[in-house]
Amino acid sequence: MNQVGLRMYPSKPSKVYFYATCLLDVLDPNGGLAAIELLEREGIEVIWVEKQSCCGQPAYTSGYQDQAKTVALSQMALFPNNYPVVVMSGSCAGMMFKHYADLFAASEHAEKAQAFSQRVFEFSEFLARVCRANLTDTGEASSVVLHTSCSGRREMGIHTSSEALLAQLDNVELKQAAYDTECCGFGGSFALRHAEISQAMVEDKASHLKLSGADYLVSADWGCLANINGHLAYRGEASMFKGQHLASFLLKRTKPASEAKA
Amino acid sequence: MSVQHYQASQFKRQASESLADQQLRQNFRGAMDYLQKKRKDAFSDEDELAQLRLHAENIRQRCLSKLPQLLEQLEQNCQANGIQVHWAEDTRQAQQLIADLIQQAGGKKVVKGKSMVTEEIELNHHLESLGIECVESDMGEYIVQLAEETPSHIIMPAIHKNKQQVADLFLEHIKDFNYTLSVDKLIQTGREALRNKFKQADVGISGVNFAVAETGTLCLVENEGNGRMTTTVPPLHIAVTGIEKVVEHLSDVPPLFSILTRSATGQHITTYFNMISGPRRSPERDGPQQVHLVLLDNGRSQAYADDVLRKTLQCIRCGACMNHCPVYTRVGGHAYGTTYPGPIGKIISPHLQGLEQTSDLVTASSLCGACEEVCPVNIPIPSLLQRLRHDAKMPAESGISSLKGQASAASFSEHNAWRFWAWLSTHPKIYHLATRMVLTLARYIPLPMGAWTRCRSKPELASQSFHQQMKQRANKGASL
Numbered sequence: 128m129n130q131v132g133l134r135m136y137p138s139k140p141s142k143v144y145f146y147a148t149c150l151l152d153v154l155d156p157n158g159g160l161a162a163i164e165l166l167e168r169e170g171i172e173v174i175w176v177e178k179q180s181c182c183g184q185p186a187y188t189s190g191y192q193d194q195a196k197t198v199a200l201s202q203m204a205l206f207p208n209n210y211p212v213v214v215m216s217g218s219c220a221g222m223m224f225k226h227y228a229d230l231f232a233a234s235e236h237a238e239k240a241q242a243f244s245q246r247v248f249e250f251s252e253f254l255a256r257v258c259r260a261n262l263t264d265t266g267e268a269s270s271v272v273l274h275t276s277c278s279g280r281r282e283m284g285i286h287t288s289s290e291a292l293l294a295q296l297d298n299v300e301l302k303q304a305a306y307d308t309e310c311c312g313f314g315g316s317f318a319l320r321h322a323e324i325s326q327a328m329v330e331d332k333a334s335h336l337k338l339s340g341a342d343y344l345v346s347a348d349w350g351c352l353a354n355i356n357g358h359l360a361y362r363g364e365a366s367m368f369k370g371q372h373l374a375s376f377l378l379k380r381t382k383p384a385s386e387a388k389a
Numbered sequence: 390m391s392v393q394h395y396q397a398s399q400f401k402r403q404a405s406e407s408l409a410d411q412q413l414r415q416n417f418r419g420a421m422d423y424l425q426k427k428r429k430d431a432f433s434d435e436d437e438l439a440q441l442r443l444h445a446e447n448i449r450q451r452c453l454s455k456l457p458q459l460l461e462q463l464e465q466n467c468q469a470n471g472i473q474v475h476w477a478e479d480t481r482q483a484q485q486l487i488a489d490l491i492q493q494a495g496g497k498k499v500v501k502g503k504s505m506v507t508e509e510i511e512l513n514h515h516l517e518s519l520g521i522e523c524v525e526s527d528m529g530e531y532i533v534q535l536a537e538e539t540p541s542h543i544i545m546p547a548i549h550k551n552k553q554q555v556a557d558l559f560l561e562h563i564k565d566f567n568y569t570l571s572v573d574k575l576i577q578t579g580r581e582a583l584r585n586k587f588k589q590a591d592v593g594i595s596g597v598n599f600a601v602a603e604t605g606t607l608c609l610v611e612n613e614g615n616g617r618m619t620t621t622v623p624p625l626h627i628a629v630t631g632i633e634k635v636v637e638h639l640s641d642v643p644p645l646f647s648i649l650t651r652s653a654t655g656q657h658i659t660t661y662f663n664m665i666s667g668p669r670r671s672p673e674r675d676g677p678q679q680v681h682l683v684l685l686d687n688g689r690s691q692a693y694a695d696d697v698l699r700k701t702l703q704c705i706r707c708g709a710c711m712n713h714c715p716v717y718t719r720v721g722g723h724a725y726g727t728t729y730p731g732p733i734g735k736i737i738s739p740h741l742q743g744l745e746q747t748s749d750l751v752t753a754s755s756l757c758g759a760c761e762e763v764c765p766v767n768i769p770i771p772s773l774l775q776r777l778r779h780d781a782k783m784p785a786e787s788g789i790s791s792l793k794g795q796a797s798a799a800s801f802s803e804h805n806a807w808r809f810w811a812w813l814s815t816h817p818k819i820y821h822l823a824t825r826m827v828l829t830l831a832r833y834i835p836l837p838m839g840a841w842t843r844c845r846s847k848p849e850l851a852s853q854s855f856h857q858q859m860k861q862r863a864n865k866g867a868s869l
């Protein structure tokens with residue numbers, strides 16, 4: 128066990144469950160495959176449970192607790208063994224880590240939810256804090272800017288683990304965007320219900336990220352990426368500067384030089 | 390005088406107008422950046438801050454847990470000090486009570502210190518309708534009063550205006566004003582205009598930051614000295630506050646005061662801190678002859694009755710949540726159409742005005758958590774918002790009493806859509822058939838997808854989902 132921030136981390140396990148999340152499933156399967164490759168490189172067996180769907184967050188944040196509970200219970204049941212569950216998005220991980228326990232507080236499922244939440248790790252958190260991965264950069268000199276989702280940052284503290292991983296890449300300069308802790312304006316149904324406010328937020332976010340001057344944009348959350356990339360594409364800027372999942376970026380940067388093409 | 394009127398139920402339209410006002414957005418962004426930095430500099434040590442917040446939270450929770458008893462104690466001790474205590478259930482009662490006190494004393498001219506509760510009960514408007522002049526003595530409040538507006542921030546009422554706008558306003562309203570853009574000179578001008586009002590006033594009305602039960606003392610935090618003038622110069626002083634502002638001990642005040650000013654403006658202490666413990670006593674030669682305290686409920690007891698929502702009342706009105714809110718920063722305070730804007734406004738207004746009026750406010754958040762992160766008393770604002778979203782759509786669960794406007798935003802089709810979504814998400818076979826679930830969801834929920842594409846290209850869907858690719862991978866593995 129080692130403690131970072133508020134959380135105690137176990138030592139590296141031999142097996143993990145993989146939780147892809149519903150957005151990555153349809154928007155960026157390659158990000159998921161990259162993450163699996165990185166985990167396997169750490170000598171970990173990655174278990175894919177096909178029946179998984181969505182963590183329940185969309186219903187939860189919209190005020191539909193009952194529906195969120197139904198889905199949360201079904202998801203927890205899919206991961207019965209005491210292996211860590213590695214989640215590919217900060218906000219879904221936050222949902223499973225923090226809000227499953229809230230959802231089932233003082234119910235018959237309280238204990239189960241509590242125990243499950245302790246097994247939940249966001250991908251970059253797991254790679255940095257549990258695997259304590261050592262990455263070797265094989266790429267050309269370039270620069271990157273990181274966007275961390277609000278729930279990932281505030282509920283899981285993953286900006287530090289994402290930064291720690293990027294900092295291991297010798298040839299990559301990590302650029303800082305102005306207002307980097309500010310929300311990108313996604314917030315699930317917020318982006319639709321309050322479209323104009325959401326627009327004002329994503330416009331600013333995309334501009335600040337671009338103004339950082341970085342060559343690449345990475346994030347460990349497809350909620351924010353769908354929002355930011357969607358807006359960059361709308362502006363006609365996505366071909367130059369398009370966000371990718373942190374896992375894809377890390378994998379490309381650490382391929383043996385002969386395979387690298389990032 | 391009519392005050393420009395915004396309404397919570399018109400939030401979307403008002404927000405849209407604010408977003409289009411580039412000057413307004415610039416004013417807010419600049420001011421919020423400044424206030425964020427001030428707060429950050431005031432709390433350089435993260436661990437110390439965490440401890441201070443926990444301490445403040447504990448004090449507020451302890452005091453709230455004994456609220457009925459503390460209010461009784463406050464009343465007794467105030468009365469023992471010669472402060473007369475009055476109770477108002479709602480806006481109308483409070484207006485009437487205060488008007489009666491003024492009229493009984495033959496009052497005609499009122500000066501007011503900064504008080505959000507008197508904004509909540511629209512006191513100026515009411516008194517003016519009775520022919521009583523009511524002048525705001527806080528510089529920011531004075532500016533918004535001249536502009537016939539309401540405050541756009543709970544600490545800095547005129548934060549939406551820049552110095553040019555203030556100078557233009559003074560030119561229009563203050564005789565012999567020498568046009569200037571020097572902030573010092575502008576403040577000097579305002580102060581001189583107000584100085585005369587203090588001399589003429591026969592009533593002073595103020596708010597209260599902390600009402601101390603054990604001593605019957607009213608504490609007032611301010612920077613301009615107008616609070617001191619308002620509460621000491623006129624012969625009649627009326628303090629108005631919400632019932633949640635009571636604290637148990639005098640020793641509860643310093644920790645709350647210190648975290649309040651640092652969170653609000655980054656000051657370690659304000660220029661003035663007033664402790665009012667009664668009217669003039671002989672042989673004193675100054676101070677008011679009468680002091681009254683009006684305690685207002687106006688929906689607070691609804692929040693109090695619920696274990697979770699009670700946390701709303703921990704608030705010490707520092708404004709840090711709005712200073713750090715990405716929505717507030719962009720739409721400003723008026724768009725909310727409530728007395729209290731920003732995150733605190735979203736969680737308290739449903740109790741003051743009901744969920745029917747405020748259901749758009751509780752959804753107007755990406756739940757980013759910036760507010761909770763800075764709240765000095767650790768109010769879990771995002772989770773309270775989620776709870777209120779639920780209550781706006783669903784009847785109260787058994788054993789929990791209904792809120793005002795409970796289920797007023799219920800939507801049969803939306804509820805069904807979420808039921809369908811939950812069913813789909815728990816039936817993996819069918820879920821896989823509909824892998825492109827996000828789009829499915831968008832089709833069944835009555836949310837316009839056009840809202841997404843107004844500033845974004847359509848999401849590029851992968852040609853094969855992750856599920857499909859993993860299946861192939863497994864098959865490949867098996868055949869190797």
Ligand code: SF4
Pocket residue numbers: 703704705706707708709710711732733760763764765766767768
């Ligand atoms: S909710 Fe918290 S941050 Fe907001 S005004 Fe109240 S005490 Fe300050």
